[in-house]
Amino acid sequence: MTGFSPWQARAWAQAMAALDAGRLPHALLVGGPAGLGKRALVRALARRLLCASPHDGHACGQCRGCALVAAGTHPDLIEETFEPNDKGELRKEILIGQVRRLGEKLALTPQIAAAQVALIHPAEAMNRSAFNALLKTLEEPAAGRYLILVADQPQRLPATIRSRCQLLRLDLPAREEALGWLAAHGHDARPAREALDAAQGNPGLAQEYLAGDALALRRAVARELVELAAGRAGAAELSSAWASDRPALRLRFAGELVRDHLAQRAGGPLSDPLADLPRTVGIAELGAWFDGATRALNALDGPLRDELQIAERLVRWRELFV
Numbered sequence: 498m499t500g501f502s503p504w505q506a507r508a509w510a511q512a513m514a515a516l517d518a519g520r521l522p523h524a525l526l527v528g529g530p531a532g533l534g535k536r537a538l539v540r541a542l543a544r545r546l547l548c549a550s551p552h553d554g555h556a557c558g559q560c561r562g563c564a565l566v567a568a569g570t571h572p573d574l575i576e577e578t579f580e581p582n583d584k585g586e587l588r589k590e591i592l593i594g595q596v597r598r599l600g601e602k603l604a605l606t607p608q609i610a611a612a613q614v615a616l617i618h619p620a621e622a623m624n625r626s627a628f629n630a631l632l633k634t635l636e637e638p639a640a641g642r643y644l645i646l647v648a649d650q651p652q653r654l655p656a657t658i659r660s661r662c663q664l665l666r667l668d669l670p671a672r673e674e675a676l677g678w679l680a681a682h683g684h685d686a687r688p689a690r691e692a693l694d695a696a697q698g699n700p701g702l703a704q705e706y707l708a709g710d711a712l713a714l715r716r717a718v719a720r721e722l723v724e725l726a727a728g729r730a731g732a733a734e735l736s737s738a739w740a741s742d743r744p745a746l747r748l749r750f751a752g753e754l755v756r757d758h759l760a761q762r763a764g765g766p767l768s769d770p771l772a773d774l775p776r777t778v779g780i781a782e783l784g785a786w787f788d789g790a791t792r793a794l795n796a797l798d799g800p801l802r803d804e805l806q807i808a809e810r811l812v813r814w815r816e817l818f819v
């Protein structure tokens with residue numbers, strides 16, 4: 498299909514082969530890193546399953562089913578994702594009521610199409626009782642009913658759920674393929690390589706970085722870590738600056754830069770914006786700092802203020818080099 502990346506096209510071909518052979522599973526778990534286009538793939542699959550006259554393996558785009566999917570009003574397409582709470586903010590969980598509602602609809606006869614398709618994304622955001630409700634739906638598969646779960650981290654789903662789904666993976670592509678795709682989207686080779694490094698090889702994330710000022714931010718974080726190590730910047734000042742502007746992204750970049758620096762010291766191929774750091778600090782200490790940065794990043798949504806988490810990491814960073 499036009500518009501698919503090579504990695505989407507590979508997953509699509511797998512799904513189509515299963516469909517053509519009559520063994521597309523009732524429950525499909527589409528998993529792989531965020532940014533690779535899982536949702537677009539799943540929507541194309543839903544369109545294909547609900548289309549009255551698919552041709553060349555794709556939805557026709559012209560039948561009533563296709564028009565209703567495009568309008569978001571197809572009665573045989575059920576989609577559950579985050580819903581707003583009473584204050585109008587999006588919840589961070591998918592609740593049992595949503596899964597029950599989906600299960601009830603999926604038990605009905607399709608209204609227009611030959612199939613019913615239910616999507617849940619992100620599937621790992623279901624809470625425990627939602628998972629239990631989903632198990633019931635998974636245990637009662639009916640012909641022409643497709644349940645499709647989308648997860649960035651499928652391993653976080655309970656084994657009882659995973660074992661009842663067939664996994665369709667989208668994996669990070671090889672570096673050359675990712676760079677080719679970024680080039681085809683109009684990105685120059687040098688920034689594309691930098692963005693792909695910053696995105697740990699994820700081309701979708703790299704494209705997001707290239708569209709904003711993330712690369713400049715990452716360079717600034719690298720510079721500030723070097724300055725702080727040399728005692729030319731203060732931890733307190735830096736922490737308040739970091740906390741006031743995209744603290745999570747800065748902390749993530751800091752951790753990844755240190756990890757890349759460690760890889761570089763071990764002879765790895767990545768570029769190393771922290772190359773100017775003094776080599777007096779051992780690999781084990783830097784590794785421990787990286788682990789701490791990961792913990793701090795996970796804690797940013799917690800009860801401690803962001804600035805305290807970040808200050809603790811930056812003070813520790815300075816101490817490593819004194």
Ligand SMILES: [Zn+2]
Nearest residue numbers: 548557560563
């Ligand atoms: Zn159609």
